[in-house]
Amino acid sequence: MKIASVEPFILHLPLTSESISDSTHSITHWGVVGTKIVTTDGLVGYGFTGTHAHLPSDRLITACIRDCYAPLLIGEDANDHTRLWTKLARHPALQWVGRAGITQLALAAVDVALWDLRAKKAGQPLWAYLGGARTNSLEAYNTDIGWLSFRLETLLGGAAKAVEVDGFTRLKIKVGHDDPNTDIARLAAVRKRVGPSVRIAIDGNGKWDLPTCQRFCMQARDLDIYWFEEPLWYDDVAGHAALARSTAIPIALGEQLYTVDAFSAFISAGAVAYVQPDVTRLGGVTEYIQVADLAHAHRLPVVPHAGEMSQVHVHLSYWHPASTILEYIPWIKDHFEEPIDVRDGVYRRPEQPGASTTVLQESLARYGKSIG
Numbered sequence: 001m002k003i004a005s006v007e008p009f010i011l012h013l014p015l016t017s018e019s020i021s022d023s024t025h026s027i028t029h030w031g032v033v034g035t036k037i038v039t040t041d042g043l044v045g046y047g048f049t050g051t052h053a054h055l056p057s058d059r060l061i062t063a064c065i066r067d068c069y070a071p072l073l074i075g076e077d078a079n080d081h082t083r084l085w086t087k088l089a090r091h092p093a094l095q096w097v098g099r100a101g102i103t104q105l106a107l108a109a110v111d112v113a114l115w116d117l118r119a120k121k122a123g124q125p126l127w128a129y130l131g132g133a134r135t136n137s138l139e140a141y142n143t144d145i146g147w148l149s150f151r152l153e154t155l156l157g158g159a160a161k162a163v164e165v166d167g168f169t170r171l172k173i174k175v176g177h178d179d180p181n182t183d184i185a186r187l188a189a190v191r192k193r194v195g196p197s198v199r200i201a202i203d204g205n206g207k208w209d210l211p212t213c214q215r216f217c218m219q220a221r222d223l224d225i226y227w228f229e230e231p232l233w234y235d236d237v238a239g240h241a242a243l244a245r246s247t248a249i250p251i252a253l254g255e256q257l258y259t260v261d262a263f264s265a266f267i268s269a270g271a272v273a274y275v276q277p278d279v280t281r282l283g284g285v286t287e288y289i290q291v292a293d294l295a296h297a298h299r300l301p302v303v304p305h306a307g308e309m310s311q312v313h314v315h316l317s318y319w320h321p322a323s324t325i326l327e328y329i330p331w332i333k334d335h336f337e338e339p340i341d342v343r344d345g346v347y348r349r350p351e352q353p354g355a356s357t358t359v360l361q362e363s364l365a366r367y368g369k370s371i372g
């Protein structure tokens with residue numbers, strides 16, 4: 001299974017809504033930026049990271065794959081994923097400019113493609129290749145009904161449909177208005193609409209400061225919030241630890257963290273209750289496993305962030321013992337050979353060999369962008 005070629009790609013896929021916003025981002029497309037890796041025995045693996053479909057920065061990722069990583073991979077044995085991960089991540093010149101950002105997003109794509117290849121070679125879905133499923137039923141929570149840009153009627157209608165028609169028992173609502181009272185009123189309306197038994201998590205996307213979050217948590221204490229995700233600036237360990245000490249609402253974070261070391265700092269400080277690693281921002285599946293094991297050693301639940309819209313995380317969540325539930329955002333699923341599939345709020349377990357990352361050829365033709 002020698003690596004014969006490394007072929008980066010960029011896809012800009014339209015969202016299911018025309019556009020969405022949270023407290024810090026507004027987007028119309030999701031970027032699927034990654035690489036195809038072909039081996040001498042004819043196997044093809046796919047891996048990708050997730051972006052906001054900003055072509056100039058997407059091209060930095062594909063340039064890193066094409067110009068920096070591909071020459072280090074060609075001719076190598078694709079089975080040696082740990083050695084290859086180290087070869088790329090700890091290459092002195094790349095480590096000098098990397099360890100986070102572009103080089104890490106590019107590494108994620110390569111590493112996922114290597115895991116996809118190895119599971120395909122074994123003829124097993126990734127969860128089985130990793131060691132088998134821990135559960136028969138992986139619950140999904142719906143994020144796509146709760147965007148900050150949705151008017152209240154849209155938010156309430158979407159929440160009601162998700163619960164009453166689609167069978168979800170878990171929702172996530174974005175918060176982060178300039179006036180937090182607006183968010184309290186929206187959450188109270190959703191709670192009233194869906195009733196007390198639905199689990200409602202909230203997500204601030206790092207906008208507010210510590211005193212704002214502390215006041216907000218006081219006001220939200222009767223709304224039975226399942227977790228408060230990214231309340232503060234992404235890298236603020238001390239702030240999250242202080243907030244965690246001052247509120248009974250559990251803190252969730254991790255989607256913006258690039259390394260196992262970053263997770264270690266938050267966990268050691270008691271700053272996180274729900275650990276949210278993402279294979280597309282960490283260095284792929286290889287580093288995700290390190291983070292999930294670290295969380296497990298502290299008996300913290302792992303709830304991955306859907307930077308790949310859960311195509312890979314569905315495997316990892318069926319497998320890893322620290323996993324609990326999994327985010328659901330249906331934006332890009334129809335562009336894969338084996339799309340994620342949620343019915344009655346539960347993820348169907350994937351059964352095709354690989355990591356469910358094989359992109360449809362027609363999607364590559366229709367939505368592909370030049371890597372420049």
Ligand SMILES: [Mg+2]
Binds near residue numbers: 203205229230255305
């Ligand atoms: Mg989030």
